[in-house]
Amino acid sequence: MNILLTNDDGIHAEGLKVLSAALSKKHRVFIVAPKTNKSGASCQMSVALPLELKNVQKENCVLSYHLEGSPVDCVLSGLNGSYIPEKIDAVVSGINDGPNLGTDIIYSGTCGAARQACLAGIPGIALSIDTDSRDPADKSGLLYFENLADFAAENIDSLISLCGKLSALHPLHSYYRFFVNVNAPAVSKYKGARLTVPSIRRYKEDVQLKESENGAFSSVCGSEYRVYSYGGDLSDFKACNDGFVSVSVIGTEPGFSEVDKIKDFLNCEFRV
Numbered sequence: 001m002n003i004l005l006t007n008d009d010g011i012h013a014e015g016l017k018v019l020s021a022a023l024s025k026k027h028r029v030f031i032v033a034p035k036t037n038k039s040g041a042s043c044q045m046s047v048a049l050p051l052e053l054k055n056v057q058k059e060n061c062v063l064s065y066h067l068e069g070s071p072v073d074c075v076l077s078g079l080n081g082s083y084i085p086e087k088i089d090a091v092v093s094g095i096n097d098g099p100n101l102g103t104d105i106i107y108s109g110t111c112g113a114a115r116q117a118c119l120a121g122i123p124g125i126a127l128s129i130d131t132d133s134r135d136p137a138d139k140s141g142l143l144y145f146e147n148l149a150d151f152a153a154e155n156i157d158s159l160i161s162l163c164g165k166l167s168a169l170h171p172l173h174s175y176y177r178f179f180v181n182v183n184a185p186a187v188s189k190y191k192g193a194r195l196t197v198p199s200i201r202r203y204k205e206d207v208q209l210k211e212s213e214n215g216a217f218s219s220v221c222g223s224e225y226r227v228y229s230y231g232g233d234l235s236d237f238k239a240c241n242d243g244f245v246s247v248s249v250i251g252t253e254p255g256f257s258e259v260d261k262i263k264d265f266l267n268c269e270f271r272v
Contacts, residue, residue: 001027001156002086004117006074006093008109010037011056011066015095015145019127022149023156024060028086031064032078034071034109039098041109043116044070053077062086071113079120090160091117092152094127094182095145101130101183101237102199102229105250111181118176118252123163125180127152132227133185133240148184151193151245155270162249162268181248185240193245193270199231199238245272 003023007016011033023029035052038044051069058064063084067074075091078084093113100108110126117124129143152159163176181198184190204226208219229237239246247270 001089003027003029004075004078004084004088004091005029005031005061006033006071006078006091006113007096008034008038008041008071008093008113009097010034011064013097015097015127015129017058018145019092019095019149019152020058020060022146022153023092025153027156029061030078030084030086030088031058031061032067032074032084034074035066035068038070038109040107041070041072041112042107043072043112044109045072045076046070051077053081053083071109072116075113075116075120079117079122088122090123090125090156092125092127095148096126096128097131097143098128099130099132099183099237099240100126100128100181101201101240101246102231102235103201105181105198111179111250114179114181115250115252118163118179121166121174121176123160123176123179125152125159126182128181128183130183130185130237130240133187133243135187138188142188143186144188147188147190148182148245151184151190151270151272152182158268158270159247162247175252177252178249179252181236181250183236183240183246185243187243190245190272191243192272193247194239195268196236196239196246196248197231197234198248198250199229199235201237202228202230204228245270
């Protein structure tokens, strides 16, 4: 299988390196990732703006490039640029250093890339580590990227199947109705995997204002940044808190109910 990797943490992120190593054992891996960190870019697209594209040497992949743009820009460029000679079978975005649970999906560049893949008719999978779900007894500080990378490699066919079947928008364009959002706790061993629905996340941001000779500056997410999560037994954040990998099926476009559709996928099994 030909797999295109991207992320929103940038070309040098540890999660991307570990994911490439795991997937390259059985697949041909290509990388197009942002030149710098683009966290929170959501589905941002650079329209009519030339973006620097540079070939960079990376292990465990056929070709690797950084792009001076967003994760969505990277997917668009990788799928449509002639510099990647192979037809891409799936796009995997991550592994993100931090959770993309519930409402985070709206803001996430990691998820934005997976969504864009599905809009382009390619299965899209987003992978993230829930750094808030740790074993209190584990003092190592490790995020265990390898565990999630191995999970993705072992279950790549099942994850792709959750994107559903191609839907015809018109004779010249088709898309996948769902992309897959995977979050895993930062633990040394998972208890299993659960199909989940997105939780509700509410944020308490601290806005810091500073003035200098060059003008006034506003900075969001200062020292008092906090998040509150709400959801039932099927929620993604509860799965991670309980030590499970959370696998959510997310509507690529408005109008598809994740809560209703999850029943269609209950027979999907994962190996941990």
